[in-house]
Amino acid sequence: MKKIAGYYNYSGAVHIHTTESDGTKPIEEVIAIGKSAGLDFMMFADHMTLSNRENGHEGIYDKMLVVIGYEHNDEADTHHYLLFESPKVYPNEMTAKEYVKAGADDNALGILAHPDEIRNSLKDYPPYPWHDWTAEGYQGIELWNQMSEWMEKLTHMNKLQMSLSPRKSMVGPTDRILKKWDELNMTKKIVGIAGVDAHEFPVKIGPITIKIFPYKVHFRCLRTHVLLPDKMSSDLEIAKKQLYSAIRDCRCYISNIRWGNADKFEFYAENSMEKVISGGQLSTAKESRLVAKLPSKATLKLVHNGDYILESETANFEYSQLQSGIYRVEAWKGNRGWIFSNHIKIL
Template identity: 40%
Template sequence: MFEYVGALHMHSTFSDGSGTVKEIAGFADEVGLDYIILTDHNTLRALTEGYEGWYGNTMLLVGCEINDRNNSNHYLALGIDETISTRVPAKEYVKKVKDSGGIGFLAHPHEKRNSMKEHPPYPWTEWDTDDFTGIEIWNHMSEWMEGLTEQNKYNYFMHPLRSIVGPPKETLEKWDELNLKRKVVGIGGIDAHAHKVNLLGFFEVEVFPYKVLFKSVRTHVLTDTKITKGKNGKNFENAKKAIYNALGSGRCFVSNFYHGDAKGFRFFAEKNKKIYKMGDYIESGGKTHLRVILPNISGTIDLIRNGEK
């Protein structure tokens, strides 16, 4: 298996972000990410205008973040070629993404932020559908804003990585519940906009600079074949397919780089002399050995089954 480390869920000047596509890709390359996926709101302009491709050693892919007419039920749609109307119910655009051959993830499904009236929460409410690929189990911006208070806001603005602890308990429980019925993939998102705000009336701060957030929540993918960089268009399409196949099948895991580099982590099962990787199905019954490989970092391993450790 080949491992590639990337970041998902970010916005450029094509929607409500402050950075251009080239600037964002440049920051990702500086940090050393293998891939990033841009998800501007309800637009694929970065795709149609030819921005997908290699930027140094970083591959930039383009999806979009769809919402309904009430600006709720945000959905990360990847691997699609045409935008989908926001005038249709969430169930419809989720199905359209699937029918078009794309994959999709519920964005910040249990968001509860209330620290800024101008930035209300956007939770997922339309759970009566099975057409989504997975859910964003960890969203950097959502967790940061949910912990923001009048007392700590200056510290939060100056140190955006320290306050991020882990995925919401409610989201992890829902993810576990959904996986009792079918495979539901979990990904992490940074939700980067790099907004600039004014503190104390004269001090401008860039909240969540792209380069900083690229060092936080990451999604690692595992592929069967090595991704080959090159000017050959076929090479890029094969690399793109490999990334999306890994995300779509669940051959991925989420980490927070701020606490250490998780590259090299593996979790797999062995049964009847056969190895089952992350995202694989395995029949119940019989003796199964679970294996965990940790990189050179210390930590605690918690195994959760049916909502219980």
């Protein structure tokens, strides 16, 4: 593996379910599928259980890191929350504020799952959104949840078509969650990741049953990329720390690899004295520039403090009219989202 702009790029799948909750395959089979899909890491999060971790399934499998957390929810089955490195499953009767705080107190990594779900076309599939934005202590949010986007577009009329070609529904994060994410990052660092939310659900359509988003299809769509200054260790505990540190520090970006491999994407800010990547901050805008490099030509959009300020059809991009605030970029292939960076802050 080669360094790109001084960092090693590892891509993986976040938010994976198994038969320990409502997934349809045991973890051993899902790990094998992940390896065949070329994942560098897998982050499992079954509902309200750490049994896969307790049974010793965390590990490094032929250089692929597997970590196991869990997905917490409140008694109303809302406020779904991914927790990694928590010492236990917290009590079900806790409020969202309480289990977010409990995770923070235990130094667990906490990520809001599918926080902006909105759907009402099928009553059997209600949304599970996040309402309490006053909770303190979470480190990240799912910008793009694969199952949520598919479900929000599902109707009785298109159910068969959507089930046969689920990846065709993938467009990108919603405008509402991108706006909320930008607002949050104006005052604190909140990482944006992609959640595959893999279950391989069986759906009955007339006399036939179709498996929606088989695990192997999930793993050919959304990826979360982490940037490490050193190669990922072959020691499990060290590798876990490297992964979690990168996520906490926002040294990440997300991509839909259906539109192209995104491993060579670069986004950084620099001047004669400093150079920083996503999650970093530059001490001055004076004589500084932003640089974005795409693996291939796409529509690149530059966002400053939540406002879209520039758009260009390009593979290489520089911008030197910097002001204080937070910047990020998006790359689109036609009307399909391809790459979404995390923020760089300019002081």
